[in-house]
Structure formats: C-alpha cells, structure tokens
Amino acid sequence: MWAICNPKADGDLKPCAALGKTLSRLSQPTILTVLAASAVPLHGYVIVQKAAESPMFGGNKPDATGVYRTLRQMEENGYVTSWWETPKAGPAKRAFELTDAGREALRRWIDSLACYTSTINELRVLASGALGIKTPPTPTCKGS
Amino acid sequence: MWAICNPKADGDLKPCAALGKTLSRLSQPTILTVLAASAVPLHGYVIVQKAAESPMFGGNKPDATGVYRTLRQMEENGYVTSWWETPKAGPAKRAFELTDAGREALRRWIDSLACYTSTINELRVLASGALGIKTPPTPTCKGS
DNA sequence: CTTGGGGTTGCAGATAGCCCACATCTCTCC
DNA sequence: GGAGAGATGTGGGCTATCTGCAACCCCAAG
Secondary structure: OOOOOOOOOOOOOOOOOHHHHOHHHHHHHHHHHHHHOOOOOEEHHHHHHHHHHOOOOOOOOOOHHHHHHHHHHHHHOOOEEEEEEOOOOOOOEEEEEEOHHHHHHHHHHHHHHHHHHHHHHHHHHHHHHHHOOOOOOOOOOOOO | OEOOOOOOOOOOOOOOOHHHHEHHHHHHHHHHHHHHHOOOOEEHHHHHHHHHHOOOOOOOOOOHHHHHHHHHHHHHOOOEEEEEEOOOOOOOEEEEEEOHHHHHHHHHHHHHHHHHHHHHHHHHHHHHHHHOOOOOOOOOOOOO
16 A cells, blocks of 8 residues: 555565555554644545655555545544535545544554554664674665 | 564554554564574574564564465575475474575665664654644553 | 474465546646 | 546455464474
C-alpha cells in the first residue's frame, strides 16, 4: 500500500525491504494522524492525498483501496464515524471524522511508534557492532 | 513470526499494532545480525535462540519455520552459504555462514533501519502535534 | 517412551496490492 | 459541438504473498 524511503536496494532487499514495501501496517496511525490534524471532516479521497504527504511516503500516493478498507475497519473499531454527503452537483462522498476513541487510539499509537523506533534502532546498533562499523551514521532518507 | 514491544494494546491496536505482531519483516536484518555477530557458522536452531534475544523480541522465540524459510531465501540471494553437518552421533544439521554479499546486505540494512526510525519518528511527532500533546515522551518498551 | 535438539513440509487464514467498475464533472482537442 | 481524456470519489474482486500452526522425519539421552 505504501512504500517508504530509499528505493535503491530494490529487488535484493525488496523495495526497501521489510517494513519496506508494506510498511502498510502503519496505515492506521497515518490515517488517524491525518484526521486528527484536520479541523473538519475529510473525504476518503482527501485522506489519500494528505497521507501521501505524510513522512511515510515521499509523496507516493498510497493505494486508495487500502485506505478505504482501513477506514472501514477503523469505523468498525469505533475510531471514526462517517456519513454520506450527497451534494446536488457531483458524486456522493463519504465524510470521515475522528471519534474520541480514535484520538485515544492515536495516543496509544504514539507510544507504539516510540517503541518501534527504539527497537529498530537497537537492532541497528547491534548490526553495526557486528560488522565492526563505528557509530552508525545519522539517518537520512528522503530518497524515494 | 515475531512480536515486538508492548502487548497491552492487544486486540484493539492488534498485538502492538502494525509492525506489531509481524514486524516479521525485520527477520532478515535480525538474522543477518545474529550471523554477523558470530565468529563461527551457526545452526538454524541456534539462530532461532539468538534471534529471540535480539531487541526485536523480549525473549519471545520467533517461529522456527519462518527463520528457516528466511534463511533459505537469503541463501538464494547469496547472503549466506550453508552445508550439512552429519556428525556420527545425532541428527544432521545445517550450518549457516554469512557471505560477503550478506555483510554488504546488512550494511544496506543499517541504512534502511535508520531510515525507518526517522520516518516512524516523524510520524510520531506529527501525531503528537495533531493531538496537541507537547513533546513526545521518551520511548520505553521492554514491556513484552 | 518421553523429552529435547534439529529441520522441513503443508495448510489455512490474513494481508495487501493491482485492476477494474461505476459515477460525475471539467477541460481539451479536432 | 462532440468525443474523449483525466481528475474526483468509492468500492469490489482476484491474486500473490506472508506467516503461524500442526504435523512429521531423524536421532539421542534419560
């Protein structure tokens, strides 16, 4: 659904490897963040646009299908509410809004994300050590 | 295959969510690191043990099936070589050793991991901002 | 014969990405 | 002025991959 960072290693490390191609799993927090950052309800399509600008993608639009699916799933979990808007002109569109449960979920996500970074970083340090590399160089992405 | 960090949120954020249950995708670098850290070739079984001690798991043993599969895949990619050892006594066991290509791959992985952490952290900062939370609290995991 | 080391296959369920259907509106090109 | 491209908007459905569980093979020690 979404790619992340450096694309060079493609094929041999998979897209960017592991989390790589399908760091998808971070779709929930990404969408939650997009919604949380908005003062008004958003349409699915807009969420796709905004998600594309999220750090998760260097502007690469996520698969819309996936976003809608995640949205539906989040609604089942009570993290968002949605309703149809049927303007006189134009196609019907569904509007999504965060619930309190959704905000709470995002709060938990923030801890999880912190956890991920520290865990991954530990691995990185270990790996560097095993290779006899000094201090790991500072992160740089923005490649994609 | 492997779990990561805080287990509390289970069910509603999924195990630890996203990368969560199947942060599996980091099996490659974990195994590469285990091999790189060893002066001698290792048996698959041992790799499973050592991987369990990696930051990726709080001691939770990864599913052996997955490890062996990853190992075979890595061999196809030329990251490791393996051979059978048939001791007079005891079952045959396969020994694995890192190749230069494997070390090179790990080196690339280190960059990818750095990339992951910074990307995930950016999301975390964004999320915190969206919720109006001050500076994100310092990471703590070790829960699992 | 049970436990534990050591390794592997098969299967089933979950994921997730891609293609495409459907609908409306706008803008361009002939 | 009419055809068609293309953006806006939502989804269904197929397929491929992932991955964990259960099962099964070997062998040795207790």
